[in-house]
Amino acid sequence: MEIVFSDASVSFAGRTALHPLSLTLFERRIGIIGLNGSGKTTFARLINGLVRPTTGRVTIGGLDTVADEEAARGRAGFIFQNPQHQMILPVLAEDIAFGLKNRGLSATEIAGRTEAVLQRFGIPHLARRRIHELSGGETQLAAIASVMVTGPDVLILDEPTNQLDLKNRRLIEKTVADLPEQAIVITHDLGLLDSFDRVLLFHQGRLAADAPPEDAISRYREIAAC
Numbered sequence: 243m244e245i246v247f248s249d250a251s252v253s254f255a256g257r258t259a260l261h262p263l264s265l266t267l268f269e270r271r272i273g274i275i276g277l278n279g280s281g282k283t284t285f286a287r288l289i290n291g292l293v294r295p296t297t298g299r300v301t302i303g304g305l306d307t308v309a310d311e312e313a314a315r316g317r318a319g320f321i322f323q324n325p326q327h328q329m330i331l332p333v334l335a336e337d338i339a340f341g342l343k344n345r346g347l348s349a350t351e352i353a354g355r356t357e358a359v360l361q362r363f364g365i366p367h368l369a370r371r372r373i374h375e376l377s378g379g380e381t382q383l384a385a386i387a388s389v390m391v392t393g394p395d396v397l398i399l400d401e402p403t404n405q406l407d408l409k410n411r412r413l414i415e416k417t418v419a420d421l422p423e424q425a426i427v428i429t430h431d432l433g434l435l436d437s438f439d440r441v442l443l444f445h446q447g448r449l450a451a452d453a454p455p456e457d458a459i460s461r462y463r464e465i466a467a468c
C-alpha cells in the first residue's frame with residue numbers, strides 16, 4: 243500500500259508539531275523513532291486521518307485522508323499506546339464482533355470471522371475474557387485482533403511493547419514480524435527494528451533520518467546524546 247505525504251504539516255493551536263514533509267511509504271516494515279514529543283504519533287495519526295494535515299495532504303492507496311476520510315481510515319488500522327482504551331465492549335469476542343457490525347454480515351459470518359481472527363493471533367482462549375482483566379501482552383494481541391478483523395491493509399502500532407516483559411515483547415515482535423500486512427511501528431524498543439526495511443527518525447517535528455535501521459538508530463543515538 244502506497245502512503246504519500248505531500249508537503250503535509252501539522253500545527254496545534256498555531257504551534258508546529260510536524261513541519262512540511264513529503265515522502266512515500268511502501269515498504270512492509272517501517273519503524274518510527276525519536277525523542278518524546280518529536281512528532282512520531284502526530285505523523286502516524288496523519289496516515290489514517292486521526293490527525294488532519296494543517297497544510298498539504300496525505301493519501302493512502304490513493305485515498306485522501308480528508309476528502310475520502312472514511313474509506314482511507316478503513317485502509318489503516320491503528321493500535322494506540324494504551325489499547326484497552328480503544329476497545330469498546332467489555333468482553334473480547336464482543337468487542338471484535340462489534341467492529342464487524344454495520345457491514346451487512348449475518349450473525350453466523352460475524353461469529354466465524356471473530357473465531358478466525360482469535361485463532362490467527364493465538365488467543366481463542368481469551369474470547370470470553372473481560373478486556374480490563376487481560377495482561378499487557380494479552381491486551382496488545384486482543385487489540386491487534388480487534389483491529390485486523392476489519393481487514394485493513396496497513397497496521398500502525400504506537401509503542402506496542404511498552405511496559406511488556408521480555409517474553410511478551412518477543413511475542414509481539416514475532417506477531418508483527420509474521421503479519422502479511424504492512425506494519426508501521428512507533429517504538430522506543432530499538433531491538434524491534436532489526437529486521438525492518440526502513441526507519442524514520444523524527445527530531446523536533448522534522449524528519450532527521452530516513453534510512454535502514456542501523457543508520458537511523460546511530461543518528462538517533464547522536465541526537466539523544468546532545
Ligand SMILES: Nc1ncnc2c1ncn2[C@@H]1O[C@H](COP(=O)(O)OP(=O)(O)OP(=O)(O)O)[C@@H](O)[C@H]1O
Pocket residue numbers: 254255258259276277278279280281282283284285
Ligand atoms: N492534540 C494535540 N494538541 C496539542 N498539541 C499536541 C497534540 N498532539 C500532540 N501535540 C504536541 O505535538 C508535539 C509532538 O507530539 P507527538 O505526540 O507527535 O510526539 P511523540 O514523538 O509521539 O512523543 P512520545 O514519544 O512522547 O509519544 C508535542 O509537542 C505535543 O505536545
